[in-house]
Amino acid sequence: MKQEVVFTNQVEEALECLCSTEGYDRCFVLCDSNTYSSVLPRIASSRIAQAEVITISAGDEAKGVDSLLHVWSELSERGATRHSLLVNVGGGMVTDLGGMAAATFKRGIAFVNIPTTLLGAVDAAVGGKTGINFAGLKNEVGVFAHARMVIVSTRFFDTLPREEFLSGYAEML
Numbered sequence: 001m002k003q004e005v006v007f008t009n010q011v012e013e014a015l016e017c018l019c020s021t022e023g024y025d026r027c028f029v030l031c032d033s034n035t036y037s038s039v040l041p042r043i044a045s046s047r048i049a050q051a052e053v054i055t056i057s058a059g060d061e062a063k064g065v066d067s068l069l070h071v072w073s074e075l076s077e078r079g080a081t082r083h084s085l086l087v088n089v090g091g092g093m094v095t096d097l098g099g100m101a102a103a104t105f106k107r108g109i110a111f112v113n114i115p116t117t118l119l120g121a122v123d124a125a126v127g128g129k130t131g132i133n134f135a136g137l138k139n140e141v142g143v144f145a146h147a148r149m150v151i152v153s154t155r156f157f158d159t160l161p162r163e164e165f166l167s168g169y170a171e172m173l
């Protein structure tokens, strides 16, 4: 599947443009507890405002089967279809897990990554590697699946803790 990587601070316009072109029937947003409070309120998009929001705990310990089951259940119970869109708003934990949830739900629905960490923007959100931790092993289960679009913006980095910034720089090196 084609993956567009868009570098812009006009996040809302990029998302709106994609949704208008593709005609998704429903929009779902996946956040962790930090991006839910720090980032989501700052995305001033009617598409996002009307979306069904799914929240998981923050931290890599949340990147496991329980969170994946939660996302699948929420998508199913709230009526996601084969033609729905999942927008992953977060760092690599959210985009890895959300990408896998989208790639497997109904054999694969479209997803967009909006990375909110430096590490996510330079690496995790791009390139099609999704997955979860399992049996004590990092990224033990996953699938290769490209986001339909990755929207890379520096707008949300101002709430990022310093150590997360350093982690992103280390990943770049």
Ligand SMILES: NC(=O)c1ccc[n+]([C@@H]2O[C@H](COP(=O)([O-])OP(=O)(O)OC[C@H]3O[C@@H](n4cnc5c(N)ncnc54)[C@H](O)[C@@H]3O)[C@@H](O)[C@H]2O)c1
Residues within 6 Å of the ligand: 032, 033, 034, 035, 038, 039, 058, 059, 060, 063, 090, 091, 092, 093, 094, 096, 116, 117, 118, 119, 120, 123, 124, 125, 126, 127, 128, 129, 130, 138, 139, 156, 157, 158, 159, 160, 161, 164, 167
């Ligand atoms: N798929 C890939 O190619 C790939 C590549 C590298 C790493 N990864 C994965 O990425 C994960 C690490 O990603 P990460 O470093 O982004 O960690 P993360 O997603 O866990 O985010 C780090 C912390 O920052 C918080 N946060 C995120 N954005 C924020 C913001 N804008 N403001 C305030 N807080 C914010 C998160 O809630 C979390 O507490 C690992 O699971 C790793 O396996 C994947």
